[in-house]
Amino acid sequence: TNTQLRRYRIASVPGDGIGPEVIAAGLEVLEVLAARNGTFVLDVDHYDWSSERYRKTGAFMPDNALSLLKEADAIYFGAVGAPDVPDHITLWGLRLPICQRLDQYANIRPTRIFPGVKSPLRGVEEGDLDWLIVRENSEGEYSGHGGRAHVGLPEEVATETSIFTRSGVERIMRFAFGEARKRPRKLLTVVTKSNAQRHGLVLWDEIAAEVAKDFPDVTWDKELVDAMTFRMVAKPKSIDTVVATNLHADILSDLAAALAGSLGIAPTGNIDPERRFPSMFEPIHGSAFDITGKGIANPVGSFWTASLMLEHLGETVAAKILISAVEQVCAAGILTPDLGGRATTADVTRAVCEALRGSN
Ligand code: ATP
């Protein structure tokens, strides 16, 4: 027949804390969505890589973790981190090796205000804030180069060297212009601090101007990162797509999440745009042990994450259907306590599944 069923293999890594709760909810919704659409199926591999595993075995992941992940079409990730494991051990034990070895050099973070969610910005409502922040995810300030000399002595010196390469900057710039082009406003802001960081970030400015020539339909401007934080608060409507370095975008993304009103709703994607390797999708929130096991974690972040993952897999229609169902549920006031509601994780999940079954 001409209606061939598309199959995707998903590596699910729920992790710690509320990670397993929201990922289970996300997988449930994905299953309903796939059944409803009837055009694709997801084969899910479950991996229990977590702080728990680290405590038991001394490693977050098995030795063959990367080759297991390479079998997948996408990675659906929850959250990792536990109060008794230092953050840098977690980061270097799990997420960074995955991002680096799978060369997920573009990190994307969509931000917008969902129905039923209030921005802390006065007068800013749904539709006023709709951004895509693109973060360079492989080099720059987080290259790990540097060191310490004369440790503990008065003359101690520590260096932390940012490394920017022409190929590294060019590939993220091309990706960002491409993403801006896909969005209705075709508007890109290139963020740097090239007045003070006069080597690497001047290179960013130069490459932005070069790449822009290949995207004449994209309107672009430049902003210094300090001015950008001001603009995000004072003139959110003037922003659409943003590209920034590893460190700068890290900071801008957190500000963006706060301005959108909740940590519990936004997703992020660690993308290999060349698709040599699977990309990894996760809610932006952490493991949130304070609410773990209470059944009140907001699953919207993992639903939006699932939608972003489907979009990356090419299932654009299904991705849109999922987001509409979530919006419908939020607009109906079925919200978890972090958004001021009284619904549980299960209530929201059930409502989204019902909305999916009912939509056409
Ligand atoms: P990590 O160390 O992994 O970053 P964390 O304990 O710092 O985890 P975060 O996930 O960063 O916690 O979130 C901070 C707070 O926001 C949590 O304490 C939690 O109350 C709240 N929060 C985060 N995500 C959610 C969610 N999905 N639903 C409800 N509340 C959330």
Ligand code: MG
């Ligand atoms: Mg945290």
